[in-house]
Amino acid sequence: MLAVLFLVGxxxxxxxxxxxxxTPLASTFIGAEPTDGTQSFGDFSxxxxxxxxxxxxxxxxxxxxxxxGGSNWQNAKAMIKIDVGSPAAPTAxxxxxxxxxxxxxxxxxDALDFDGTPGVSASTSSNELTKPQNMIIVYRDGKA
Numbered sequence: 001m002l003a004v005l006f007l008v009g010x011x012x013x014x015x016x017x018x019x020x021x022x023t024p025l026a027s028t029f030i031g032a033e034p035t036d037g038t039q040s041f042g043d044f045s046x047x048x049x050x051x052x053x054x055x056x057x058x059x060x061x062x063x064x065x066x067x068x069g070g071s072n073w074q075n076a077k078a079m080i081k082i083d084v085g086s087p088a089a090p091t092a093x094x095x096x097x098x099x100x101x102x103x104x105x106x107x108x109x110d111a112l113d114f115d116g117t118p119g120v121s122a123s124t125s126s127n128e129l130t131k132p133q134n135m136i137i138v139y140r141d142g143k144a
Contacts, residue, residue, distance in 0.1 A: 039064075041082070052080065061085040079129050087144035092137040095144060096122040103131050114138050 038047050039054060041064040048054065048066055055072065057065045061083045070076030089095040096107045105124030112119035119138035126133045137144060 044082075049080075057081075059083070073129050076129065081132075084143050086142070087139055092118070092120045092139045092144065096120045096135070096137050099135070100124055112136065112138075114140075 038045055044063075046064075049068075052066045052068050053071075055065050055067055057063065058073065062081055063084050064080070064082040065073070066080040067073065067076035068078040073079050087095060089098055093107060099105075100107055100122050103124040103126060105122060105126075108121045108123075110121070112121060117138055117140050119136055121134070121136050123134050124131060
């Protein structure tokens with residue numbers, strides 16, 4: 001089973017990113033909104049909210065990228081992004097705590113359950129799509 005990291009931003013940034021940190025414009029608009037609401041992304045699937053559209057991921061670790069009101073993340077109103085990769089901390093909670101420490105925010109005290117695998121949610125004060133506003137982190141099979 002694959003572990004999933006949800007990254008959700010909720011507003012568009014009009015401030016350019018610092019030199020050398022820009023993400024390439026690799027996200028390509030795939031097409032119309034899914035008609036049944038559920039989309040498969042290989043090892044997992046989830047319901048796509050109405051009005052959101054699937055685009056090609058902008059990085060190798062990104063397994064799903066869904067945008068509201070835009071054809072790439074730079075012109076979208078909001079983004080749902082799922083990254084899967086090697087964890088940078090021993091536990092999901094420690095990874096979330098490290099992220100919110102640098103980004104400003106908090107980690108929920110409530111544990112989440114994903115088919116018997118614990119997860120953690122965190123929120124930041126971000127109002128830009130360059131940093132997630134809300135995230136859920138799950139560790140499974142050595143992946144975050």
